[in-house]
Amino acid sequence: MSTHPxxxxxxxQLSIAERIQLAEDLWDSILEQPDKLPLTDAQKQELDRRLERYQQDPMAGSTWEAVKQRLGFPE
Structure with a gap:
């Protein structure tokens, strides 16, 4: 699929903030129809693996706040 020039x-010509908002709006429009975004078998297996790992040890992961801090996002 090509984009019209x-x-x-x-x-x-949009500002960075406007382009970010556009990307968020596009993503939100995709999430409104989750049934139109099928998962591959490999993706399903990976999700199952991650869910099982989480269920074995829910405290093993990082909080979103910790991830943002580690990546240097502003508070």
Whole structure:
């Protein structure tokens, strides 16, 4: 699927904040129809593996706050 050249020019003229918002809006529109986004068998297996690992030790992972701090995101 190719993007119309005019659309690329229009997007490039948006501010960074506007492009981020556009990306979020696009993602939200995809999430409104989760049945249209099928998982592969490999993805299902990975999700099952992660769920099993979490159920074995729910405290083994990191909180979202800890991940953001480790990546240097502002508070």
């Amino acid at each position: 005019l659309l690329k020019v229009e997007i490039s």
